[in-house]
Amino acid sequence: MPRNNGPAGAAEVCNAIRNLSQEKLVECLTAAVCASKQAEAVVADMVITTVSYDSDETRSAASDFDPDEDDESESDDDESDSDSVILVDSKGVPTKEQISGSKRKRAESMAVHDPKRRKRFEICKNCNEEFDHENNSRNSCLRHEDMKVVDTDSSVWADHDEACHGNYEHFIDDPVYADGFMWECCDRPSTSKGCKVSQHRA
Ligand SMILES: [Zn+2]
Numbered sequence: 001m002p003r004n005n006g007p008a009g010a011a012e013v014c015n016a017i018r019n020l021s022q023e024k025l026v027e028c029l030t031a032a033v034c035a036s037k038q039a040e041a042v043v044a045d046m047v048i049t050t051v052s053y054d055s056d057e058t059r060s061a062a063s064d065f066d067p068d069e070d071d072e073s074e075s076d077d078d079e080s081d082s083d084s085v086i087l088v089d090s091k092g093v094p095t096k097e098q099i100s101g102s103k104r105k106r107a108e109s110m111a112v113h114d115p116k117r118r119k120r121f122e123i124c125k126n127c128n129e130e131f132d133h134e135n136n137s138r139n140s141c142l143r144h145e146d147m148k149v150v151d152t153d154s155s156v157w158a159d160h161d162e163a164c165h166g167n168y169e170h171f172i173d174d175p176v177y178a179d180g181f182m183w184e185c186c187d188r189p190s191t192s193k194g195c196k197v198s199q200h201r202a
C-alpha cells in the first residue's frame with residue numbers, strides 16, 4: 001500500500017534515492033523489480049550478462065611491449081601469445097591509455113558470447129576488485145602475487161632507527177615511505193601496480 005501523500009515526480013524520487021544507504025537502495029530496487037516487469041528488464045540489463053572473456057592465460061608484465069603487435073588471434077592459437085608482453089611505464093605499470101585501448105579492442109574482439117547468464121559484476125579472486133564481465137580482457141587484471149617487503153637498501157631508511165621511529169612494517173602503507181618497500185614477487189617498487197597480468201577471474 002503506497003504510503004506517500006501523492007505522486008512524486010521522477011526528479012523528486014531520484015533526488016530522494018541519492019543519499020540512501022546501500023541497504024535501503026537494495027530494498028527499493030528489489031521492490032521495484034518485484035512490482036514492475038519493466039523495472040525488472042531495466043535492472044536485469046545492468047546486472048546480468050551472457051558475455052564473458054575466458055582465458056587461463058597469465059603473463060608477466062614486462063617492460064617493452066609494442067601495442068601494435070597485439071594481435072586478434074590468440075583465442076584461436078594460445079601459443080601466439082608466448083612472446084607477447086605488456087607495454088609498461090618506467091615503474092613497470094601499463095599506462096592507462098594502453099590498458100583502455102587494449103580493453104576496448106579486447107572487449108570488441110575477444111568477448112565470448114556464452115549463452116549462460118551470469119552476474120555481470122563480480123569480485124575478482126586475483127585482485128579482490130569488482131569487475132565487469134563485459135569489460136574484461138587479458139590485460140584487465142594487473143597485480144602482484146606476493147607481499148610488500150622492506151627494502152632495507154632504500155635511502156628512505158637512511159636515518160631511520162627502528163628502536164625510536166618504529167618498525168619498518170608500521171609504514172608499509174604510508175605513501176611517504178613507499179620507496180622503502182618493494183614487492184617480494186618481482187623486487188619492483190611498492191608503487192608498481194603489478195607484475196602479473198591476466199583477465200579478472202570470478
Ligand atoms: Zn610483483
Ligand SMILES: [Zn+2]
Binds near residue numbers: 126199
Ligand atoms: Zn582482478
